[in-house]
Amino acid sequence: MSKLQLGLKERDQLYRLMISQLFYDGYQSLAVQLANMTKAHPACPPSDRLFKVVALGLRTEESEHEQIVQKNSDPIVSGIDMEFETDVSPTSPEIAQYETCYVTAHKGPCRTAIFHPNGHLIATGSEDASIKILDVERMLMKSAMPIDLIAQETPQQQMENHPVIRTLYDHTAEVTCVDFHPSQQLLASGSKDFTVKLFEYSKPSVKKAFKSIQEAAEVRCLSFHPSGDYLLVGTQHPTLRLYDIRSAQCFVSNNPHDQHSGPITAVKYSPTGHLYVTSSKDGTIKIWDGVSNRCINTFMRAHDGYQVCSVIFSRNSKYVLSSGKDSLVKLWELSTSRCLIAYTGAGVIGKQEHRSNTIFNHSEDFVLFPDEKTTSLCCWDSRSADRQRLLSLGHNGLVRCIAHSPVSPALVSCSDDFRARFWYRKTDSE
Numbered sequence: 253m254s255k256l257q258l259g260l261k262e263r264d265q266l267y268r269l270m271i272s273q274l275f276y277d278g279y280q281s282l283a284v285q286l287a288n289m290t291k292a293h294p295a296c297p298p299s300d301r302l303f304k305v306v307a308l309g310l311r312t313e314e315s316e317h318e319q320i321v322q323k324n325s326d327p328i329v330s331g332i333d334m335e336f337e338t339d340v341s342p343t344s345p346e347i348a349q350y351e352t353c354y355v356t357a358h359k360g361p362c363r364t365a366i367f368h369p370n371g372h373l374i375a376t377g378s379e380d381a382s383i384k385i386l387d388v389e390r391m392l393m394k395s396a397m398p399i400d401l402i403a404q405e406t407p408q409q410q411m412e413n414h415p416v417i418r419t420l421y422d423h424t425a426e427v428t429c430v431d432f433h434p435s436q437q438l439l440a441s442g443s444k445d446f447t448v449k450l451f452e453y454s455k456p457s458v459k460k461a462f463k464s465i466q467e468a469a470e471v472r473c474l475s476f477h478p479s480g481d482y483l484l485v486g487t488q489h490p491t492l493r494l495y496d497i498r499s500a501q502c503f504v505s506n507n508p509h510d511q512h513s514g515p516i517t518a519v520k521y522s523p524t525g526h527l528y529v530t531s532s533k534d535g536t537i538k539i540w541d542g543v544s545n546r547c548i549n550t551f552m553r554a555h556d557g558y559q560v561c562s563v564i565f566s567r568n569s570k571y572v573l574s575s576g577k578d579s580l581v582k583l584w585e586l587s588t589s590r591c592l593i594a595y596t597g598a599g600v601i602g603k604q605e606h607r608s609n610t611i612f613n614h615s616e617d618f619v620l621f622p623d624e625k626t627t628s629l630c631c632w633d634s635r636s637a638d639r640q641r642l643l644s645l646g647h648n649g650l651v652r653c654i655a656h657s658p659v660s661p662a663l664v665s666c667s668d669d670f671r672a673r674f675w676y677r678k679t680d681s682e
Contacts, residue, residue: 264290264292267286267290267292268292268296269299269301269302269305270286270302271283271286271287271290271292271296272296272297272298272299272300272301272302273299273300273301273302273303274286275296275297275298275299276298276299276300283296331566331567331568331612331615331616332566332567332568332571332612332616332617332634332635333568333570334570334571334585334592334635335570340635342615342617342618342633343615343617344613344614344615344617344618344661345661345677346631346640346641347613347618347620347629347631347640347641347643347663348631348640348641348642348643349677350643350661350662350663350675350676350677351675351676351677351678352646352673352674352675353391353392353394353395353674353675353676353678354386354391354394354395354415354673354674355671355672355673355674356376356384356386356415356416356671356672356674357670357671357672358376358378358379358380358382358384358670358671358672359378359380359382359670360378360379360380360381360426360670361378361379361649361652361667361668361669361670362376362377362378362379362652362653362666362667362668362669362670362671362672363377363378363379363426363427363428363652363653363666364376364377364427364428364429364430364652364653364666365377365430365653365654365655365664365665365666365672366430366431366432366655367432367655367656367657367658367662367664368432369432369434369658370658370659371388371614371657371658371659371660371662372387372388372389373385373386373387373388373417373432374386374388374655374664374672374674375430375432375439375441376430376664376666376672377426377427377428377429377430377441378426378427378670379426379427380426381421381423381424381425381426381427381443381445382419382420382421382423382427383418383419383420383421383423383427383430383439383441383451384416384418384419384420384672385416385417385418385419385420385439385453386415386416386417386674387415387417388657388662388674390413390414390415390417391415391674391676392676393413394413394415395676417453417456418453418456418459419459420439420441420451420453420458420459420460420461421459421460422449422451422459422460422461422464423441423443423445423447423449424443424445425443425444425445426443426444427441427442427443428442428443428444428470428471428472428473429441429442429471429472429473429474430442431474431475431476431483432476433476433480434476434478434479434480435480436480437452437453437454438450438451438452438453438480439451439453440474440476440483441461441474442471442472442473442474442485443470443471444470444471446466446467446468446469446470446471447464447465447466447467447471448464448465448467448471448474448483448485448495449461449463449464449465450462450463450464450497463500465485465495465500467485467487467493468487468489469487469488469489470487470488471485471486471487472486472487472488472515472516472517473485473486473516473517473518473519474486474519475519475520475521475528476521477521477525477542478521478523478524478525479525480497481496481497481498482494482495482496482497483495483497484519484521484528485519486515486516486517486518486519486530487515487516488515489515489516490511490512490513490514490515490516490532490534491504491511491512492504492505492511492512492516492519492530492540494545503545504545505540505545505546505547507546507547510538510540510546510547511547512530512532512534512536512538513532513534513536514532514533514534514535515532515533516530516531516532517531517532517533517559517560517561517562517607518530518531518560518561518562518563518564518609519531519563520563520564520565521542521565522542522565522569523565523567523568523569524542524569525542526541526542526543526569527539527540527541527542527548527565527569527586528540528542529563529564529565529572530563531554531560531561531562531563531574532559532560533559533560535552535553535554535555535557535558535559535560535576536550536551536552536553536554536560537550537551537554537560537563537572537574537584538550538551539572539586549586549589551584551589554574554576554582554584554591555574555575555576555577555578555580555582556576556578558576558577558578558603559576559577559607560574560575560576561575561576561577561607561608561609562574562575562607562608562609562610564610564611564612566612566616567612567616569586570585570586570587571583571584571585571586571592572584572586573610573611573612573619574610575608575609575610575621577603577604577605577607578603579598579603579604579623579624580594580595580596580598581594581595581598581610581619581621581632582594582595583595583619583634593634593637594637595619595621595630595632595637596637597630597632597639598621598622598623598630604624604625605624606624606650606652607652608621608622608624608650608651608652608653608654609621609653609654611654611655611656611663612634612656613656613661613663614656614657614658614659614660614661614662616634617633617634617635618631618632618633618634618640619631619632619634620654620656620663621654622645622651622654622665623642624650624651626642627644627645627646627647627648627649627650627651627667628642628643628644628645629642629643629644629645629651629654629665630642631643643675645665645667645673646673647665647667647668647669647671647673648667648669649667649668649669649670650667650668651665651666651667652666652667652668653665653666654666660676661676661677662674662675662676662677663675
């Protein structure tokens with residue numbers, strides 16, 4: 253059989269399937285018209301075979317696409333999943349083995365920090381109203397250079413190799429939160445000056461924001477949607493805001509009962525953007541639908557009535573990790589709406605007085621949380637909740653924020669001693 257004959261046979265079969273589907277769906281007149289036009293004989297009985305063939309083909313096509321994407325992308329770390337991995341041993345380096353590689357100083361207490369999604373950049377914000385953007389590779393290079401070689405650098409070399417690649421000044425009060433746009437060279441920041449600002453940090457000469465959003469209260473937290481098109485903003489006011497980045501149009505839930513009853517302390521999108529989570533001084537954690545902007549679940553008295561300080565999703569969006577002023581860290585399972593694990597041992601000297609946050613490491617093998625009284629970093633096995641060795645953070649003041657790289661064994665700690673310390677687990681070869 254020639255290719256032409258084979259093609260005609262496949263086309264006739266397609267028409268017959270279409271006619272059968274039309275009969276099956278009740279469109280008899282259309283089916284008869286198509287049969288007469290295509291001269292499909294013998295007669296085609298009603299059948300939904302076309303629907304099944306198309307559904308099977310779409311699933312096959314989607315599976316092939318996922319295989320291609322996975323083949324062309326970096327290896328994906330699965331992260332924590334208590335349904336299948338209760339006895340998994342950590343494979344990532346122990347946090348106590350991290351070393352300080354670089355220290356940068358602001359002119360006031362350092363309040364917030366965030367890694368870029370690709371792990372190449374860090375942004376820090378301070379009470380002095382400034383924002384610094386640091387290059388991770390440059391910090392690692394500086395830490396590996398002998399002191400005498402650093403001393404011999406020319407002013408031009410010092411400028412080209414300096415880890416702080418941008419310093420941004422456009423706020424008039426403490427910078428409380430920062431977040432990188434997932435795909436563009438933009439940085440969003442919130443401040444006690446009642447504004448959210450967007451900076452285009454790709455331009456070396458730019459120190460001012462290209463867009464400013466005026467709020468009605470002090471901004472406390474913000475989070476970009478994974479697409480980068482929207483920005484969630486939590487303020488001293490209980491009502492959560494959602495902004496369209498292009499138009500700066502503001503949206504809120506149309507149900508007033510969805511909102512918190514106290515200032516919002518943290519907000520974070522899930523990796524897919526289908527959900528987002530918020531926490532508040534009112535002691536609750538709320539899970540929201542990322543499409544309808546409606547609250548779909550509330551964990552009341554999540555930390556025994558204490559203020560909830562931070563919330564983040566796990567990589568698979570099955571869990572939320574939270575911390576509160578009861579000095580506890582909790583892992584919440586969304587499918588059952590319950591606290592699955594409580595990580596204890598921080599705050600043994602006394603409950604914390606100031607807000608701080610908890611995080612996963614890059615592989616989600618460990619849960620990290622700073623102890624306010626000892627300025628050391630507590631660490632637990634995320635699955636078993638076993639305490640690991642402490643990491644002394646070396647700050648001379650309260651540690652107010654920690655952030656871990658999403659791709660490598662690196663973290664940054666921010667303190668009231670005006671400093672942000674960059675930590676990294678060096679390999680033996682380094």
